[in-house]
Amino acid sequence: DAGVTQSPTHLIKTRGQQVTLRCSPKSGHDTVSWYQQALGQGPQFIFQYYEEEERQRGNFPDRFSGHQFPNYSSELNVNALLLGDSALYLCASSLDGRFYNEQFFGPGTRLTVL
Amino acid sequence: AQRVTQPEKLLSVFKGAPVELKCNYSYSGSPELFWYVQYSRQRLQLLLRHISRESIKGFTADLNKGETSFHLKKPFAQEEDSAMYYCALMRYQKVTFGTGTKLQVIP
Numbered sequence: 001d002a003g004v005t006q007s008p009t010h011l012i013k014t015r016g017q018q019v020t021l022r023c024s025p026k027s028g029h030d031t032v033s034w035y036q037q038a039l040g041q042g043p044q045f046i047f048q049y050y051e052e053e054e055r056q057r058g059n060f061p062d063r064f065s066g067h068q069f070p071n072y073s074s075e076l077n078v079n080a081l082l083l084g085d086s087a088l089y090l091c092a093s094s095l096d097g098r099f100y101n102e103q104f105f106g107p108g109t110r111l112t113v114l
Numbered sequence: 115a116q117r118v119t120q121p122e123k124l125l126s127v128f129k130g131a132p133v134e135l136k137c138n139y140s141y142s143g144s145p146e147l148f149w150y151v152q153y154s155r156q157r158l159q160l161l162l163r164h165i166s167r168e169s170i171k172g173f174t175a176d177l178n179k180g181e182t183s184f185h186l187k188k189p190f191a192q193e194e195d196s197a198m199y200y201c202a203l204m205r206y207q208k209v210t211f212g213t214g215t216k217l218q219v220i221p
Contacts, residue, residue, distance in 0.1 A: 041214075042211035043211045045211075105158040
C-alpha cells in the first residue's frame with residue numbers, strides 16, 4: 001500500500017487561473033480531508049469529504065471547492081487564484097468511525113501562484 | 115472558535131537533556147488532542163493522542179484541563195527526535211493545528 005498519494009507534486013499557476021489537485025486515500029479509508037499549509041505555519045483545515053459529500057468546512061472562501069468520487073479519491077479545486085493561495089496543500093485520509101479517526105497524510109502538492 | 119498555540123518556534127536542547135514542547139488550546143468543551151511529528155523529508159504523521167495515554171518513542175503528553183495545556187515531554191532527548199512537532203485539536207471532524215515547534219537536538 002503506497003499510502004496516501006497526491007498529484008501533481010508541484011504546480012505553477014498565474015493569478016486568476018483555476019487549479020485542480022488530486023488525492024488517493026490509503027487503502028480501506030473512506031474519508032478525505034484537505035489542508036493548506038503556508039510557509040512557516042501549521043496546516044489549516046479546508047474541508048472534509050465523506051460519502052461523496054462535504055461534511056465539515058474550515059474558514060475558506062467558496063473559491064475552494066472539492067469533490068469525492070465513489071472510489072473515495074478526492075479533488076480540491078481552487079478558482080480565481082490569488083498570490084496568497086501559494087502554499088503546500090495536504091490531503092489526509094482516515095476511516096470513519098475508527099478510534100479517533102487517525103489521519104494519514106500525503107506528501108502534499110506545492111502550489112505557486114505568480 | 116477552537117485555537118491551538120505553540121509559543122516556541124524553535125527549541126534547542128542537548129542530547130540527553132529533558133524536552134518539553136508547549137501546547138495551549140482554547141476550547142470550551144472536551145477536546146480531542148493530538149501531537150503530530152514531521153521528520154525531515156517525511157510526511158506528517160501522528161505521534162500520540164491524549165485519550166490513549168500512551169508513550170510513543172519515549173514521549174508522553176498530559177492533558178491539563180485547568181491550564182488548557184497539552185505539553186509534550188520526553189525525559190532524555192535523542193538526536194533522532196529532531197523534527198517539527200505540531201499540536202492539534204479535533205472537534206466534530208475539524209482539526210486545528212498549532213504553528214509548530216522545531217525541535218533541534220544538539221549532539
